[in-house]
Amino acid sequence: MGNDIVIRDAQEKDLAAVIKIDADISIADYGSTVDKKAYWRDIFDYYVLRDKDKRVFLVAEDAGEVAGFIVGEARAWEFGSPLCGWVFAVEVSPGKRTHGVGQLLFKEISERLRLMGVSTIRTMVEIDKKVTLSFYRSQGMRTGRHIELEMQI
């Protein structure tokens, strides 16, 4: 599994690859062509370029190309929770799936967050995203102590 894959911190030069992977997945999995360049630019500013003390943005490089990425951070007292790790994006290029890329990314971010003093990792996934939900479960995640509620207004 993933012998030639290198996991490293994202750099400014990776932004285009991240945008492309996200766009490819949006089209392939959800048929969406929404332009999210500005969103990823902001995320890069916050997670890659600024102080990264409690933030992690990792990319998986396979044969010199970015094959996937994962983003998260350690935060305390959000929703009343003591310090915990939040993983809010993990994406693997459709052509690189089932090679263990996501697993390597998740393992590395878990370790980084653990070193920040985190003992619990959380995420939130849309109920219809079964592939992503299955991935997180395969990594050992289960329904947690927080329940997401919503209403139309």
Next chain:
Amino acid sequence: MKLNKASLFALIAVLELASDPKQQKSTTDIADKYGVSTHHLAKIMRNLVHNGLVQAVRGVGGGYTFSGNAKRTTLLDVVLMFETLESVLDIPNDCITDGRPLVAELQAITNEIDNLTKVVLETITLETACKSAMQRSMASAASARGDRE
């Protein structure tokens, strides 16, 4: 949520076989290990064979082997072979004229619960369940060793 016996026995049998796909096990092997009815399990095994999840091995020492795709098959796939997981409110028809909004609200709540149940079962593959069970087994063994030391 309470799974019916057929779903539960089917999950046990499929996970037991999927945890070691090369090994064949008889209905009696599985029934004895989990304390379930051999007769009931035999009927379930026929259903699982029909659905392609297990294969019958004939002859002396025959039994069943796992023949599905553990990475693609979810717990919900197995459960839906035996039940629908749709909660039904058992309310007599002649009572609901004035109580329709309340009954509709109760039905909406049970639907919400059903949907959550289905999502959980649908996002756990047989492979993931087997892996988690193996980790439990290893943790339990490590704990037992720790107790002895």
